[in-house]
Amino acid sequence: MPQMTRAAGVMVADSQVMSLLAADVPELDLAGHSFVVRGPSPLEGAVEVSGAKNSVLKLMAATLLAEGAYRIANVPRITDVGLMAELLRAIGCKVTLPSRSVGGSLIVEVPAEIEPVAPSGIVDQFRASIEVLGPMLARCGEAVVALPGGDDFGPRPIDMHLQGLAKLGVEAETVDGYVHARVQELTGGTIRLDFPSVGATENLLMAAVRARGTTVIDNAAREPEVADLCEFLNKMGAQISGSGSGTLTINGVDHAEALQPVDHSVVGDRIVAATYLAAVGIATGEIVVTGVDRDHMAVLCGKLGDMGMEISADGDSIRACVSGRLSSAKFSTLPYPGVATDLKPLLVALLATADGVGSVTENLFAERFRYVDDLRLMGADIRIDSHHVVIEGKERLSAAKVKAPDIRAGAALVIAGLGAEGETVVSDAHHIARGYDDLAAKLNSLGADVSRS
Ligand code: UD1
Numbered sequence: 001m002p003q004m005t006r007a008a009g010v011m012v013a014d015s016q017v018m019s020l021l022a023a024d025v026p027e028l029d030l031a032g033h034s035f036v037v038r039g040p041s042p043l044e045g046a047v048e049v050s051g052a053k054n055s056v057l058k059l060m061a062a063t064l065l066a067e068g069a070y071r072i073a074n075v076p077r078i079t080d081v082g083l084m085a086e087l088l089r090a091i092g093c094k095v096t097l098p099s100r101s102v103g104g105s106l107i108v109e110v111p112a113e114i115e116p117v118a119p120s121g122i123v124d125q126f127r128a129s130i131e132v133l134g135p136m137l138a139r140c141g142e143a144v145v146a147l148p149g150g151d152d153f154g155p156r157p158i159d160m161h162l163q164g165l166a167k168l169g170v171e172a173e174t175v176d177g178y179v180h181a182r183v184q185e186l187t188g189g190t191i192r193l194d195f196p197s198v199g200a201t202e203n204l205l206m207a208a209v210r211a212r213g214t215t216v217i218d219n220a221a222r223e224p225e226v227a228d229l230c231e232f233l234n235k236m237g238a239q240i241s242g243s244g245s246g247t248l249t250i251n252g253v254d255h256a257e258a259l260q261p262v263d264h265s266v267v268g269d270r271i272v273a274a275t276y277l278a279a280v281g282i283a284t285g286e287i288v289v290t291g292v293d294r295d296h297m298a299v300l301c302g303k304l305g306d307m308g309m310e311i312s313a314d315g316d317s318i319r320a321c322v323s324g325r326l327s328s329a330k331f332s333t334l335p336y337p338g339v340a341t342d343l344k345p346l347l348v349a350l351l352a353t354a355d356g357v358g359s360v361t362e363n364l365f366a367e368r369f370r371y372v373d374d375l376r377l378m379g380a381d382i383r384i385d386s387h388h389v390v391i392e393g394k395e396r397l398s399a400a401k402v403k404a405p406d407i408r409a410g411a412a413l414v415i416a417g418l419g420a421e422g423e424t425v426v427s428d429a430h431h432i433a434r435g436y437d438d439l440a441a442k443l444n445s446l447g448a449d450v451s452r453s
Pocket of ligand 1 (some may be wrong): 127197199
């Protein structure tokens with residue numbers, strides 16, 4: 001078992017991470033910054049979304065499975081990508097981040113030997129960091145990974161990750177905030193997840209591709225980002241079938257050379273695309289959102305259509321037209337293909353200006369309510385009843401000084417500001433930069449008035 005001191009020896013301070021990141025991507029260093037939104041202003045024009053945060057971070061982790069140079073295209077310029085780059089560098093890789101905002105590529109060069117230690121200081125800043133556990137075990141037979149951080153919306157355990165890995169022969173213990181895991185030889189097995197966890201499915205997939213024999217993951221997550229990872233791994237030489245379904249079957253490849261580095265373009269970000277649709281729902285106007293697969297947005301678009309948004313899709317673009325106040329609706333967050341939990345704050349902001357009483361029922365994360373008080377400051381009429389949020393829409397919100405508590409809630413406050421009278425200031429903009437590239441510039445290209453201070 002690797003020793004704790006080994007991990008402690010590579011601990012990295014938060015400030016060090018931020019300065020490394022700022023050196024790579026200067027405009028992303030938004031600590032202490034705010035978004036200033038002057039509303040109300042209708043939106044008009046086209047906006048392109050980049051690749052999905054929740055895919056690219058896992059693809060970056062998957063590169064650890066095989067030595068060589070990978071090119072990942074359509075990468076969003078967001079701080080979580082910078083953090084994952086720092087994590088891969090700590091493990092021994094060379095990472096070059098993209099320089100353009102849309103469609104840029106990042107290069108990961110993975111050496112013959114990696115250091116299977118994911119240090120605190122980087123790992124505890126974002127949830128996807130736990131995804132290096134599976135590939136490090138597959139590559140090295142051992143891993144020491146600090147417990148992950150990320151958005152704070154209640155407990156986010158990793159028990160399903162560890163129970164699934166145990167079925168593949170992995171022994172793991174958690175000591176002083178680090179998971180220490182090792183395995184003599186990964187061996188295929190049948191894993192039935194209690195819940196279709198995105199992260200657990202992905203970690204198990206990345207371990208199972210190098211296991212001896214066949215692994216079946218039952219009740220697997222079906223999110224498009226999981227399917228993107230399956231595609232990436234299969235291009236590398238893995239043998240995964242059932243991608244996009246609730247049962248994944250993985251025939252392990254038993255020697256390292258069977259996996260090779262690849263080029264891949266990240267699937268479009270359906271959550272960011274939904275953010276722009278919610279924005280036009282609040283601000284009114286007509287926009288075209290490009291760069292996203294309309295099938296990944298089907299349930300949401302159906303609901304928005306029911307609310308009165310004129311919505312049509314063509315290829316990888318979605319046109320949305322809103323000429324007046326939308327009608328309220330009831331939403332329920334569910335694993336894919338249901339309405340994603342990440343959309344909850346955006347939908348609450350949308351319903352805050354819709355006509356009538358609407359609700360959003362949260363079925364995944366117990367405490368995803370931290371933006372409600374800020375929306376109330378803007379005049380929204382919101383009641384929390386257990387895991388339901390009930391919203392009585394107002395004709396117009398009013399500007400206020402509010403604080404972004406996490407990525408999507410921060411974006412929700414920004415788009416609420418588009419429909420509010422006056423100047424809304426959303427502080428703690430660094431949360432938003434974790435998941436949105438150029439949100440202010442992109443909204444401005446649609447005619448909004450958003451600046452950073
Ligand atoms: C990912 C996304 C996140 C999204 C979520 C659900 C990334 C980086 N993040 O998070 O944006 O909101 O999927 O679509 O991709 N659970 C356990 N034990 C576990 C794992 C999960 O109890 O071992 C529970 C969680 O607490 C939660 C539910 O399962 O209630 C779903 O979590 P999961 O799908 O694993 O979310 P993440 O992968 O963390």
